[in-house]
Amino acid sequence: MDSARGLTPSSPARPSRSNRSSRTILRSVLALGLVLACASTASAVKREDFKTCAQSGFCARNRAYADIAKEAPDWVSPFQLTPASVRLRNGIFTADLINTHESTNPSPRPPLALELHLLDNDAVRVRINERDAILPRYDGVQETVLVKPYGFASDVTYELSTDTASGTTTIQYGSQNQNTVKIGSAPFKIEFLVNGVSTVLLNDEGLLRFETLRRKEEEQKQSDDDSDDSDDSKLVDQDSEGESSEIVIEKSELEKKLEENLWEERFKEFTDSKPRGPESFGMDITFSGINHVYGIPEHATSLSLKATRGPDAPYSEPYRLYNLDVFEYEANNPMALYGSVPFMLGHSKNSTAAVFWMNAAETWIDVEKSAEDKSSGLLSWIKGKKTLSTPTTKTHWISESGVLDLFVFLGPTQRDIFRQYSSLVGTTxxxxxxxxxxxxxxxxxxxxxxxxxxxxxxxxxxxxxxxxxxxxxxxxxxxxxxxxxxxxxxxxxxxxxxxxxxxxxxxxxxxxxxxxxxxxxxxxxxxxxxxxxxxxxxxxxxxxxxxxxxxxxxxxxxxxxxxxxxxxxxxxxxxxxxxxxxxxxxxxxxxxxxxxxxxxxxxxxxxxxxxxxxxxxxxxxxxxxxxxxxxxxxxxxxxxxxxxxxxxxxxxxxxxxxxxxxxxxxxxxxxxxxxxxxxxxxxxxxxxxxxxxxxxxxxxxxxxxxxxxxxxxxxxxxxxxxxxxxxxxxxxxxxxxxxxxxxxxxxxxxLPFWYTLFYETSVDGTPIIRPMFTEFPEDEAVFAMDDQYMVGNALLVKPVSKPGVTRSTVYFAGSEKWFDIKDYSVEQGPGFKEVASPADKIPVYQRAGTILPKRERPRRSSKAMENDPFTLVIALDSEGKATGRIYLDDGETFSYEHGDFILREFEATGGVLSSRDARPASKEVAKVSDFVQRIAALRIERLVFVGSKVALKKVSVGGQELPVECVLAPNGGGHVCTVKEPRVTIGEDFELLFE
Incomplete structure (x- = not known):
């Protein structure tokens, strides 16, 4: 029933969020078994029920730290890697990180432990945790999220080198030796490169911050000692003649924020006791050369994430990941909603990369994008002495507790990233x-x-x-x-x-x-x-x-x-x-x-x-x-x-x-x-x-x-x-x-097409419905496009989301044709076209070069369709080619895990339409079930060839000629030729000739 707040006479009353004082009375009502009627028709979320970053202590502290860094033109990270601690063995790089801001502390805390895991799927895991902490930080997320222990890159797949002059350690790795990770020691930062091109940088802005665990009584004593010794705001200066003068140094408002809400925190009438004290951490992650980043659901916002920092940022609040029941949530808002996945993918014409911030505590993410330099026509982003002439997205990740545990995926393609990521967290x-x-x-x-x-x-x-x-x-x-x-x-x-x-x-x-x-x-x-x-x-x-x-x-x-x-x-x-x-x-x-x-x-x-x-x-x-x-x-x-x-x-x-x-x-x-x-x-x-x-x-x-x-x-x-x-x-x-x-x-x-897509995503994690940029990764016109999308690689869908619309503007990507699934009228890419979207349909087009399986007999349920025959729609591209697949199993049990399924690969090329078994060799079984054998024997009742430049004259299978009917499609869509009862089944190998 969801979090719906409208209540019926049979529903227990819920307290108005604006009137919590009624709680006791309403509890009594519930105890008596009485019922209240209440209808809620409000049209806006009650924002006061949910925290902003300023009201979340750890977010405010880490954001203030970022502001301090931004205001200091010579800011560098206080964290340094200890060169003598560097080790690389069995695919694991380890080192100590020290915070130089604590070097004068009479009781400095132990260094942080840095680990880099070079994985056999070409991903890299970066972990930062306290060494010898007074209490262990929570590190159990991996036990729930990761599906199995991963493998490490073998010694022969990476090379280690150190430049002692710059203090940089370089590791060359990857199945094709295409990736490089550079670890800078002073200041600490990590740079990931693909084929020599910088792609992802960690701590490049120096925002790494780690609130190490401490005892409240010790911190209070240190604070008292500081107050006794120096009043924490005064310095004694001696002039050239030996006379002393007192210089008053006031802490800035930003510096004061670093000390707020450390040990206890209140929000409205609630108090968070925070028994372990402050334990948050944050770090900046830069996507170099990338101006579009996606992911970190769930938010009711655009596909390409909008900026939360920087000039003209559409949002002033960071994206929040904290699962909440947000009544009547707003669209176009970075507020937290019901789910949280700290996965972000960045894409440009030249590169693709992603990160997974594996932490299940409350997390906030700021996004800052490069601005276009109108005078030069170049994209630039200026901070202090740094100038970036390429599009860049800087993100700042902040979590309340746990350990810093980050996976970096460098692809190089999006499908590689989906495969790498799903190999860690599992597929659907x-x-x-x-x-x-x-x-x-x-x-x-x-x-x-x-x-x-x-x-x-x-x-x-x-x-x-x-x-x-x-x-x-x-x-x-x-x-x-x-x-x-x-x-x-x-x-x-x-x-x-x-x-x-x-x-x-x-x-x-x-x-x-x-x-x-x-x-x-x-x-x-x-x-x-x-x-x-x-x-x-x-x-x-x-x-x-x-x-x-x-x-x-x-x-x-x-x-x-x-x-x-x-x-x-x-x-x-x-x-x-x-x-x-x-x-x-x-x-x-x-x-x-x-x-x-x-x-x-x-x-x-x-x-x-x-x-x-x-x-x-x-x-x-x-x-x-x-x-x-x-x-x-x-x-x-x-x-x-x-x-x-x-x-x-x-x-x-x-x-x-x-x-x-x-x-x-x-x-x-x-x-x-x-x-x-x-x-x-x-x-x-x-x-x-x-x-x-x-x-x-x-x-x-x-x-x-x-x-x-x-x-x-x-x-x-x-x-x-x-x-x-x-x-x-x-x-x-x-x-x-x-x-x-x-x-x-x-x-x-x-449904046969949808079920095939579900099978494919269960294997490699590729999304079922896909942003346009995943199918057309070099077309910059689609990088921010989210009002149309692909179903698999074959269907283009453009929902109508405005009233009174009967004409829609659709972007047809690529250089091939697109066929309306209803009448097979054609549109040619690339470019925007205005097409009809009358009340009885929305624009949906099949991509040339694809073959789609269908079942066209109307039934009352999918179960009633399981013995129905199939139709194949073959949309030929400009070279007369097309490919497609169909996956079938019993639709109910786990027998498919043992190879009890059908996977057919269809291909049209050179005037031949063929079907072959595409099951992986590892999935072959000695005997398939009776159910799957029965499915395999179901006939293909119709073949529909779309996009043929000329009407098909002859279609034959096994030497027997088949009748074919051809008509001209509207709008210059070429010929639509239908072959009824082609005398083949869905589960057999066949070759059908057409000309």
Missing amino acids: VLPQSFAIAYHQCRWNYNTQQDVAETDAGFDEHDIPYDVLWLDIEHTNGKRYFTWDEPKFPNPTDMQQSLASRGRKMVTIVDPHIKMDSSFYVSKEGGELDVYIKNKDGKSSFDGWCWPGNSQWIDFYNPKARDWWASQFSYDRYQGSTKSLFTWNDMNEPSVFNGPEITIPKDTIHYGDVEHRNVHNLYGTMFHSATAQGLTQRNETQQRPFVLSRAFYAGTQRYGAIWTGDNMATWEHLEYASPMLLTIGLAGIPFSGADVGGFFGNPDAELLTRWYQAGVYYPFFRAHAHVDSKRREPWLFGEPYTTQIREAVRTRYAY
């Missing part, structure tokens, strides 16, 4: 085939009868769908794993009725557990001691969410994860069946009476870990445990389907995510595209945005346009708030019902 789990079809949801389908009528409505109006969702109102008093028996008296029959038509059901399960001794889940959790603890580490944290007083499962406890997974077994989750799947919501976690609507940072997890260290990972841990439960409930190991709202790197291994509680506005439709593209670039390709907008009431035009766009989201779900009017796709009447039907049917027709 291949979903069941139903999961990539259409989902219908609202808060709430209220009764079993409501479910039946809605299901029947789809059949009555011939609109396919695969999944019906139930929000919290299906439960008994917000007790998860239960049913409201008067409303859902026989949930098993309800699910079986849906399953008889090939459909599934999803129910919501959140991480907060209602405090109720009579509720078996609550009671068992207490007995097993699996709840998050208060800061004392003993008593369980008690917060407030939908059920009222609640406790939160501690998923960092292995016992808690296993126990949670067991709740999904059929004997535990009464009324559940094989066709029931799960929605994990509110898992930032959302705590209605907590600071920033989340859990306090000083609460304690298993292993005495403060929540501040792992906050951004909590939702992923929940997602993981739920997926485990859905997997192990079946003997046949059915693939799980779990949707999560909160996410971090690695979430893709467990299921899908969505962009949270968007609004039914044209602006939110517009920003959905860059949000999903960004999330995909950061390694989570199975994502979607609520079609129609969650809050509010879209008019018929907006709803229809959103369906037309949502067809091309990897996760395709319509969803609505409890206070929104019912908007099932037939309720607006004609012509809208027909327009929405045609849009949804288009998704189903292309």
